[in-house]
Amino acid sequence: MASRDDIKFLSNPNIGNNMKKYCRFKKFGIKYIDYKDTDFLLQFINDQGKILPRRLSGNSLKYQRKMATAIKRSRHLAMLPYVTDLLK
Amino acid sequence: MVQYETTFIVDPVLSDGEINSTADNYISHLKKEGCEIVHINEMGLRQLAYPIKKRNSGVYYNVEFQAPTGSLIDKLELAFRRDERIMRFLTVRLDKYATQYNQDKRDGKIGGYKRKVAAERKAKAEEEAQNKAKRGNDKPKGKPKPKPKPPVAEAKPVAEAKPAEAPVETKSDNAEKNDA
Numbered sequence: 001m002a003s004r005d006d007i008k009f010l011s012n013p014n015i016g017n018n019m020k021k022y023c024r025f026k027k028f029g030i031k032y033i034d035y036k037d038t039d040f041l042l043q044f045i046n047d048q049g050k051i052l053p054r055r056l057s058g059n060s061l062k063y064q065r066k067m068a069t070a071i072k073r074s075r076h077l078a079m080l081p082y083v084t085d086l087l088k
Numbered sequence: 089m090v091q092y093e094t095t096f097i098v099d100p101v102l103s104d105g106e107i108n109s110t111a112d113n114y115i116s117h118l119k120k121e122g123c124e125i126v127h128i129n130e131m132g133l134r135q136l137a138y139p140i141k142k143r144n145s146g147v148y149y150n151v152e153f154q155a156p157t158g159s160l161i162d163k164l165e166l167a168f169r170r171d172e173r174i175m176r177f178l179t180v181r182l183d184k185y186a187t188q189y190n191q192d193k194r195d196g197k198i199g200g201y202k203r204k205v206a207a208e209r210k211a212k213a214e215e216e217a218q219n220k221a222k223r224g225n226d227k228p229k230g231k232p233k234p235k236p237k238p239p240v241a242e243a244k245p246v247a248e249a250k251p252a253e254a255p256v257e258t259k260s261d262n263a264e265k266n267d268a
Binding site for chain 2: 031032034035036073075076077078079080081082084
């Protein structure tokens with residue numbers, strides 16, 4: 001008999017189960033966002049170098065603001081670009 | 089005493105001595121003003137994300153200090169602005185979480201997991217490389233080259249034989265089905 005592993009789906013079967021987004025700063029107790037840690041900040045910008053909205057990143061308002069200032073500081077210091085293409 | 093952190097980028101075209109002397113100049117300036125230097129991080133030559141003053145790289149310095157008054161920050165920044173050797177600067181006041189974060193980072197508490205994983209991976213890779221080298225040394229001695237050849241010679245006839253037989257069987261099956 002064909003087990004569930006053998007069945008191939010045309011679309012992703014996990015689409016229906018809505019995974020709740022969460023604020024990782026609140027969840028893991030991160031209190032300070034370092035503007036020098038560019039690898040971490042890269043998670044919150046798209047490949048044009050734009051800051052992702054809260055709707056996508058799931059951050060709470062408090063930490064979205066802190067994250068945005070950290071990104072802006074690191075842009076000022078030329079650690080992150082203001083405008084690009086194909087950043088990732 | 090309030091904790092501050094200033095990061096500045098020095099022109100990389102200067103000689104090493106000049107770069108060091110500019111950085112030392114500002115650090116001694118801070119000390120004169122009565123600051124307590126907590127930590128100096130020489131981040132070294134880094135690639136800039138976009139050109140500044142037609143330069144594509146810069147030497148980064150990050151100085152953490154405790155200042156008795158905020159007024160000396162203005163003096164420091166004025167000196168930075170007047171200095172042509174400084175490409176960019178940023179001074180930030182650190183809150184208690186930020187000072188804690190910087191302290192933890194210096195102690196290696198933050199990002200420790202990643203470092204551990206990286207170290208483990210390196211060790212594994214080295215071990216494997218050593219083992220491979222050992223095996224590589226053993227193989228040619230234990231098994232001389234002629235041995236691998238015969239299996240290849242045997243395998244070919246079998247592969248040729250199978251397809252020849254298979255079609256006959258399928259044909260006969262089809263024929264039976266058609267009859268039925």
